[in-house]
Amino acid sequence: MTGRAEQGGPETVRPSRSGARQASPGRIRLKRAGMMALRTLGSLAVTFLGLLIITFLIGRVLPIDPVLAAVGDRAPADVYDRVYHEMGLHLPLYQQFFDYVMRVFQGDFGTSVLTSRPVLDDIVRVFPATLELATIATILGVLLGVPMGVLAAVHRGRWPDHCVRVLGLFGYSLPVFWLGLVGLLLFYMKLDWVGGPGRLDAAMEDFFEPVTGLILVDALLQGDMEVFRNAVSHITLPAALLAYFSLAYIARMTRSFMLEQLAQEYVLTARVKGVSEARVIWRHALGNVMVPLITVIALSYAHLLEGSVLTETVFAWPGLGSYITSSLLNADMNAVLGGTIIVGGVFIGINLLSDLLYRLFDPRARR
Amino acid sequence: MSKTDVIGSAAPQGLRGWLSTDTPHSRFQARMGRLWFGWLTFRRNRLAMLGLSIVLLLCAVALFAPLLAPYNPVQGVLNDRLQAGSAAHWFGTDNMGRDILSRLVYGARYTLLVVVLVAVTAAPIGLLVGTVAGYFGGWVDTVLMRVTDIFLAFPKLILALAFVAALGPGLENAVLAIALTSWPPYARLARAETLTVRTADYIAAARLQGLSHPRLIVGHIMPMCTSSLIVRVTLDMAGIILTAAGLGFLGLGAQPPLPEWGAMISEGRQFLLNQWWVATVPGLAIFIVSLGFNLLGDGLRDVLDPRAGGNG
Amino acid sequence: MTDLTSAAPLLEVEDLRVHFHTPRGAVEAVRGLSFTLGRERLGIVGESGSGKSQTGRAILGLTAGNGRITAKTLRFQGQDLLSLSPKQWRAVRGARMSMIMQDPKYSLNPVMTVGDQIVEAYRQHHRVSAAEARLRALAMLARVKIRDPERVFATYPHEVSGGMGQRIMIAMMLIPEPDLIIADEPTSALDVTVRLQVLAILDDLVRERGMALIFISHDLPLVSSFCDRILVMYKGRVVEDLKASELHAARHPYTQGLLGCLPKLDQRQETLPVLRRDPRWEHGTLEEVTR
Numbered sequence: 020m021t022g023r024a025e026q027g028g029p030e031t032v033r034p035s036r037s038g039a040r041q042a043s044p045g046r047i048r049l050k051r052a053g054m055m056a057l058r059t060l061g062s063l064a065v066t067f068l069g070l071l072i073i074t075f076l077i078g079r080v081l082p083i084d085p086v087l088a089a090v091g092d093r094a095p096a097d098v099y100d101r102v103y104h105e106m107g108l109h110l111p112l113y114q115q116f117f118d119y120v121m122r123v124f125q126g127d128f129g130t131s132v133l134t135s136r137p138v139l140d141d142i143v144r145v146f147p148a149t150l151e152l153a154t155i156a157t158i159l160g161v162l163l164g165v166p167m168g169v170l171a172a173v174h175r176g177r178w179p180d181h182c183v184r185v186l187g188l189f190g191y192s193l194p195v196f197w198l199g200l201v202g203l204l205l206f207y208m209k210l211d212w213v214g215g216p217g218r219l220d221a222a223m224e225d226f227f228e229p230v231t232g233l234i235l236v237d238a239l240l241q242g243d244m245e246v247f248r249n250a251v252s253h254i255t256l257p258a259a260l261l262a263y264f265s266l267a268y269i270a271r272m273t274r275s276f277m278l279e280q281l282a283q284e285y286v287l288t289a290r291v292k293g294v295s296e297a298r299v300i301w302r303h304a305l306g307n308v309m310v311p312l313i314t315v316i317a318l319s320y321a322h323l324l325e326g327s328v329l330t331e332t333v334f335a336w337p338g339l340g341s342y343i344t345s346s347l348l349n350a351d352m353n354a355v356l357g358g359t360i361i362v363g364g365v366f367i368g369i370n371l372l373s374d375l376l377y378r379l380f381d382p383r384a385r386r
Numbered sequence: 387m388s389k390t391d392v393i394g395s396a397a398p399q400g401l402r403g404w405l406s407t408d409t410p411h412s413r414f415q416a417r418m419g420r421l422w423f424g425w426l427t428f429r430r431n432r433l434a435m436l437g438l439s440i441v442l443l444l445c446a447v448a449l450f451a452p453l454l455a456p457y458n459p460v461q462g463v464l465n466d467r468l469q470a471g472s473a474a475h476w477f478g479t480d481n482m483g484r485d486i487l488s489r490l491v492y493g494a495r496y497t498l499l500v501v502v503l504v505a506v507t508a509a510p511i512g513l514l515v516g517t518v519a520g521y522f523g524g525w526v527d528t529v530l531m532r533v534t535d536i537f538l539a540f541p542k543l544i545l546a547l548a549f550v551a552a553l554g555p556g557l558e559n560a561v562l563a564i565a566l567t568s569w570p571p572y573a574r575l576a577r578a579e580t581l582t583v584r585t586a587d588y589i590a591a592a593r594l595q596g597l598s599h600p601r602l603i604v605g606h607i608m609p610m611c612t613s614s615l616i617v618r619v620t621l622d623m624a625g626i627i628l629t630a631a632g633l634g635f636l637g638l639g640a641q642p643p644l645p646e647w648g649a650m651i652s653e654g655r656q657f658l659l660n661q662w663w664v665a666t667v668p669g670l671a672i673f674i675v676s677l678g679f680n681l682l683g684d685g686l687r688d689v690l691d692p693r694a695g696g697n698g
Numbered sequence: 699m700t701d702l703t704s705a706a707p708l709l710e711v712e713d714l715r716v717h718f719h720t721p722r723g724a725v726e727a728v729r730g731l732s733f734t735l736g737r738e739r740l741g742i743v744g745e746s747g748s749g750k751s752q753t754g755r756a757i758l759g760l761t762a763g764n765g766r767i768t769a770k771t772l773r774f775q776g777q778d779l780l781s782l783s784p785k786q787w788r789a790v791r792g793a794r795m796s797m798i799m800q801d802p803k804y805s806l807n808p809v810m811t812v813g814d815q816i817v818e819a820y821r822q823h824h825r826v827s828a829a830e831a832r833l834r835a836l837a838m839l840a841r842v843k844i845r846d847p848e849r850v851f852a853t854y855p856h857e858v859s860g861g862m863g864q865r866i867m868i869a870m871m872l873i874p875e876p877d878l879i880i881a882d883e884p885t886s887a888l889d890v891t892v893r894l895q896v897l898a899i900l901d902d903l904v905r906e907r908g909m910a911l912i913f914i915s916h917d918l919p920l921v922s923s924f925c926d927r928i929l930v931m932y933k934g935r936v937v938e939d940l941k942a943s944e945l946h947a948a949r950h951p952y953t954q955g956l957l958g959c960l961p962k963l964d965q966r967q968e969t970l971p972v973l974r975r976d977p978r979w980e981h982g983t984l985e986e987v988t989r
Contacts, residue, residue: 039941062532064537065532065536066532066535066536068531069532069535069536069539070536070539070540072539073536073548073550077548077549077551077552078552082629099587112688179662179967188677188680188681189677191624191625191676191680192624192628192673192676192680193673193676194628194631194632194635194648194651194653194669194672194673194676195628195632196631196632196635196648197651197665197666197668197669197672197673198669200651200655200658200665200666200669201666201669203658204658204659204662208658208659236480239794274608283804284799284801284804285804285805285806285807285808286804287760287799287805288799288806288807288867288870289807289818290760290791291758291791291792291796291797291799291871292761292791292792292796292818292822292870292871292874293787293788293789293790293791293792293793293819293822293823294788294792294818294822296784296786303807303810306809306810307805307807307808307809309809315636328543328544328547328632328636329632329635330638332635332636336409343544343547344547344636345550346635347550347636347638348636348638350551355547355548355551356545356548359540359544359545359547359548362540362544363539363540363544366539366540367539368537380809381808381809381859382808382809382854382856383742383808383854383856
């Protein structure tokens with residue numbers, strides 16, 4: 020960007036005659052950036068609305084009687100009628116939908132039948148567990164997957180490439196819940212190297228007072244190394260498992276992006292300049308790979324939040340996935356749909372974030 | 387190998403000659419000839435052949451399950467419960483005394499059923515949405531693609547879970563839920579392919595001949611999208627199997643006592659420590675079948691869609 | 699810069715061959731090329747696929763992964779290039795010989811600023827502070843007649859025009875002061891209007907610093923106006939080696955053909971003659987094909 024400082028800075032706004040020539044391209048650029056941001060936001064809003072339509076339809080139109088779910092089978096007819104009206108089911112569908120949207124935007128997802136607490140409170144309580152797991156897994160997946168993909172591309176057709184290929188194939192073929200069970204059997208039950216299901220040992224869980232809900236962070240903040248070690252031993256296996264799946268995907272994508280970039284002419288230019296091979300690969304080529312890779316990493320992160328439904332079930336991890344599943348099994352629709360909206364919202368948020376990062380990394384997209 | 391050599395030889399005759407001719411006499415012959423050359427390329431890829439064998443084996447097992455299974459898959463002998471592998475029960479028995487091998491053999495049917503049902507529902511939906519959007523463009527395109535994006539914005543498994551929750555657990559509903567969540571990528575793909583051929587001269591020529599829009603889409607545009615769609619569907623099959631097994635594992639797919647592999651893992655979970663085979667053997671079956679579909683898909687991609695290249 | 703006598707040539711190439719291994723067998727892109735180069739401007743002319751670009755890359759040791767280079771002699775300033783280690787190569791590339799490529803749209807790294815790329819080229823071979831390297835790069839940008847070096851320094855390649863991109867490329871490749879510069883079709887991707895301007899800048903700098911230049915192009919008249927000597931390549935071989943001033947006396951039918959294919963302003967031509975290829979050109983010596 021040509022002297023972003025001058026153009027985006029005070030000179031752009033100052034209507035002085037000397038600044039006028041420089042200001043006009045800057046203004047156009049600002050306007051364009053604003054339009055882009057608006058358009059992105061607009062499409063996200065439409066997507067979110069669509070998400071609400073789907074959850075609304077699932078909740079209201081598909082054949083589970085929401086009143087029965089709330090009052091139970093044996094409620095007398097007058098109670099049933101009262102609840103029917105309370106839930107607004109006598110209103111026309113579009114008005115129900117409007118009310119539904121209004122409530123969602125106020126953070127009101129209804130009350131969970133299972134916990135008899137507002138769904139939002141439940142979700143706020145369980146989300147940190149999922150966040151902690153997915154974040155650690157993504158960090159591991161990126162730190163290992165990107166270099167592996169780079170090495171596979173650089174040594175194309177030789178053993179590092181074959182290893183990454185096999186890893187990828189297995190990652191796309193192994194059922195995550197089964198691998199989790201086998202991991203538990205091996206490393207917890209037989210070898211006792213890691214902690215078992217749950218986020219902490221049962222004894223420890225009782226007296227530990229969460230602050231942020233991210234146990235690793237809380238333990239460090241409170242300086243409680245025993246809890247920290249215990250939490251690490253519990254999170255190791257599920258995080259490694261999810262990291263493996265994210266690594267397989269990231270490495271595979273990095274490899275193919277990298278092959279594409281290494282064939283570009285600017286790589287030859289760098290070599291002509293006498294730049295070392297390491298710098299050619301890790302600075303020049305990888306610098307360009309980072310641009311599409313951001314989207315891949317974001318997608319993988321978002322998928323971990325989803326894939327953790329199964330992993331959380333296997334490891335009895337009290338996160339969003341477990342919450343949605345157990346609500347499902349108990350026909351607690353408010354909780355299921357609330358969870359779905361939150362996950363969908365997180366998905367959309369991550370997409371937005373990756374879009375912003377993309378602009379940051381790729382100078383060509385900044386206009 | 388000998389077959390490849392024949393191609394190069396001076397005057398191939400018979401069926402092979404008919405297939406490999408440079409001057410096909412009919413559209414059918416040209417198409418068969420192309421398939422034949424594709425097959426020759428495919429055969430050279432050993433991993434893809436392995437994948438194909440696995441998939442064919444799965445089909446055979448599913449088809450001949452009553453003949454292959456040594457025991458009844460749903461009724462066990464309680465006295466024989468939780469036995470380890472032996473000559474009588476190769477993979478042992480589960481907590482109901484049912485032979486795990488027999489359950490695996492019958493389970494192949496459900497796996498195949500899910501894959502086929504999802505493929506025949508999701509792929510045509512995606513194909514239709516994508517080609518219509520790409521062909522007409524304008525607001526039709528905008529609306530259809532917006533809907534597609536909404537479905538894509540959802541995490542697949544969560545959306546499938548929500549559908550299953552509304553429809554009630556069961557194999558059919560699991561299939562429906564998976565199909566409802568897997569068509570958007572096909573629509574995207576079909577649209578992209580349509581956009582590349584939409585302006586081609588032969589489409590314009592067909593239009594000048596007075597072909598109606600539906601006939602143009604079905605007869606001239608859809609065939610151009612099929613090869614990349616087949617590749618994509620094959621590559622997705624492993625994912626479909628894994629999702630279906632995941633739903634079964636969560637107790638939302640096939641219900642007991644059906645010998646669905648994911649549900650089998652879930653049932654075997656409580657005996658993991660002492661009778662590990664109950665839960666692990668079905669998982670291996672899922673893994674092998676998924677691997678087969680992945681290898682097959684990779685191989686098909688190399689033949690049908692060489693532009694996609696590598697294994698990215 | 700060391701002064702080299704004419705007795706010790708800058709670059710000696712004898713029987714250079716470049717093979718590529720493809721799934722369909724080996725392809726020989728350069729077949730037994732020989733020439734010596736002093737401090738002069740040498741043009742290599744040929745059509746696409748004649749091996750002229752591969753010659754340039756082979757001299758820099760940058761043949762693509764599936765290619766192999768062999769030669770009886772490949773010596774630069776008395777140093778045998780064939781036996782260099784990767785580390786020794788890096789000391790040669792950029793610092794002592796360099797290359798300007800065809801299209802700045804592809805040959806500049808899109809995610810690094812122009813300034814960073816020039817600074818990198820300089821600091822690769824000179825141990826100076828970042829601030830000093832920046833000053834050098836700015837000065838170099840001014841030398842290639844860029845009016846506002848400070849501004850261009852901070853831009854990304856997609857923000858500059860093709861002509862400016864190529865001037866940036868020249869600045870980047872000349873800043874370490876190499877002794878030999880290879881220009882591979884440096885103006886083919888540019889608008890006709892800026893070609894001459896870029897060429898003039900390159901010419902000035904080459905003259906002023908006394909560098910040797912290998913100018914690779916398909917454009918025979920351009921090369922003849924720009925270089926002292928011309929090698930004409932056909933299918934991986936040199937078919938004729940002549941002084942630019944004696945181009946009109948070219949003997950090889952291919953060279954004559956290339957000249958004949960051009961429209962002339964002073965004569966009226968209804969149709970331009972098409973080059974008629976003789977299979978003997980592929981293997982025959984100059985004497986054989988002119989007989």
